[in-house]
Amino acid sequence: MDRQYDYILGGGGTAGLTLALLMAKDSFFFDKRILIIDPQPKNTNDRTFCFWKNDIFPLEEIIYKKWDKLSFIDEKGQELDLELGDYTYNMIRGIDFYNHINPILKKAPHIDQVQAKIIQINEIGETVEVQTAQEKYFGRYFFKSYYDKINLSNYNSTIQHFKGYIIETEEGFFDPERSTLMDFSIPQEDDTRFFYVLPLSPTKALVEIAIFSNEIATNDEYDCWLKDYITNDLGIQKFTIEEEELGQIPMTDYPFKNHDTSQIIHIGTGGGNVKPSSGYAFMRIQKHIYKIVECLKFGDDPVNAKRIFSSKFKWYDRIFLNVILKNRVKGAAVFSAMFHRTPAKHIFEFLDEETTFLKDLNVIYTQKKWPFIKAVFDELF
Ligand SMILES: Cc1cc2nc3c(=O)[nH]c(=O)nc-3n(C[C@H](O)[C@H](O)[C@H](O)COP(=O)(O)OP(=O)(O)OC[C@H]3O[C@@H](n4cnc5c(N)ncnc54)[C@H](O)[C@@H]3O)c2cc1C
Structure with a gap:
């Protein structure tokens, strides 16, 4: 077997399979060689993905349940009927996600799958050498979605x-x-x-x-x-x-992107795709992967795909984590103030990092000022 590939995907979970699915369907990749390495067969319902959205998206057909009415209950037990606009809340079962994607990959002649654990990766010139217990594989790009333990103690x-x-x-x-x-x-x-x-x-x-x-x-x-x-x-x-x-799920302002090189790109949880202030990751993984594919197709460096996560929102997430971790305001009070004072559709747009600074203020102004100002100074100095 020729063990030379254009793209090696280390980990075939949510991020790896999303990338592989796009590579299976897009003709740009038909003359490329792609390998997915994962020790697990991915045939159990090991997780449920829930997320809000206000648009049709490519995995629409495997949505298991959709709700267009949502409640929020505050610390005092008051129930709010959230104003969703055109947003719905959605659930995809892990098993449906795997069973939808894996058969498509099996039929794609340019994609190979190996069930093995990666034990080492090395960059040698313009090639990434990927070592499993049994074999060595070589790739131009390596997309890594398994998550190494990182010391997060110096971060929020x-x-x-x-x-x-x-x-x-x-x-x-x-x-x-x-x-x-x-x-x-x-x-x-x-x-x-x-x-x-x-x-x-x-x-x-x-x-x-x-x-x-x-x-x-x-x-x-x-x-x-x-x-x-x-x-x-x-x-x-x-x-x-x-x-x-x-x-x-880690909720952190750790700069995951510093692990990336021009050939090894971290995706999924280990790529910093979890929103630090909410823990939601599924839709951010999708967005990051779509952007990576766009970069590959249009000759941009796939490392640059992380630019979709803007520094303004990274800064907000950092302040939020500082506030709740230093107990300046209880997390429950932060969420309650937000959902009491702003329509949920604006909060979702804000958490999806799609708001302008003026719209951000709708959410920011729901909060007590001093604890957040103290957090800003704490982070600055
Ligand atoms: C139980 C659960 C529920 C979640 N629910 C939600 C939700 O409702 N909404 C939401 O937005 N987010 C949710 N998340 C967060 C996030 O969406 C998921 O964790 C998502 O699966 C992350 O994708 P990933 O590709 O980074 O990791 P994974 O999907 O875990 O994929 C990593 C893959 O790497 C493989 N691997 C591990 N080690 C190696 C190795 N050495 N070599 C090769 N492969 C390896 C693993 O077998 C695995 O298949 C949930 C997470 C969990 C754990």
Whole structure:
């Protein structure tokens, strides 16, 4: 087998498969050789992607559930009916994502897949040498989406960790048209924590707790919080757990792009695609990958694709993290002020980094000024 490739994709998860799908479909890549290396077969429902959007997008056909009504519940238990405009909230199941993309890749003659773990990468001149336990491969570009442990202690950093159940109730309990984006009406401990409830039918919903904290909860703790919320807050006495989801996502202002070279480009979580102030990553990964493909096609350096993440929003994220990590304002209070005082459609546009400075002010002015000004000075000096 000729082990020389134009593009090697290290990791075939969300970012790797998104890139591979575009390379499978776009005729620009038909005369290129592409290799995906991943130790996992990607045949389990290992995650659920939820995201808002206000446009048709290429993975429309695998959206599992869409909601056009969303609630937000503040710390005092007040429920807001969010003004979404043309936004919807959407869910894609990991298994549907993998099962949609992998068969397309198998049929693409210019794409090879290898199930192996990469143990080392080296840059030799204009080539990247990629070593698995069994073989060595060579590529012009290497897109790396597996995530190495990084020391984040000198940065504003926390971890969004979460556990969720898909539960089934005996009687119809949920409104499948409406989901709860965030419910902060639970004890906040010393961190930021909320539940979300995403109904799939009148008798089925994903109920999940998310916590921003460097102290990861134990399984028993998650189970205790989830069962307490389902029985006491939602008032459901009888339910069965159909599936579980567990995960951790870094929320940090660490400059991931410094790891990139002219040949090794980091994508996905390790490419800094997680929005530091919200933990949402799925749509940012899509945007980054589309931009990479555009760069490759039009002769621009794919490293430059990260320019879509502007320094203005990086700065906002940094200030947000400073405020909540230094406990200047509770995270729950920051989100509540935002959703009470600005229509959700503006907040989504802001979090998607699509707003002008004037529009940013709509969101910025929802917050208490002094804690944020102190955070700005803290970051400057
Ligand atoms: C449970 C869970 C739920 C999430 N839900 C949401 C959500 O609702 N909305 C949202 O916006 N974001 C969500 N995220 C965050 C983010 O969208 C996902 O983590 C996303 O999968 C990140 O994509 P990725 O390609 O960086 O990583 P992954 O999808 O994890 O892919 C990395 C791949 O690298 C492979 N790999 C690992 N080590 C090696 C190695 N040495 N050599 C080769 N390959 C290797 C892995 O097997 C894996 O397939 C969630 C994350 C998790 C974990």
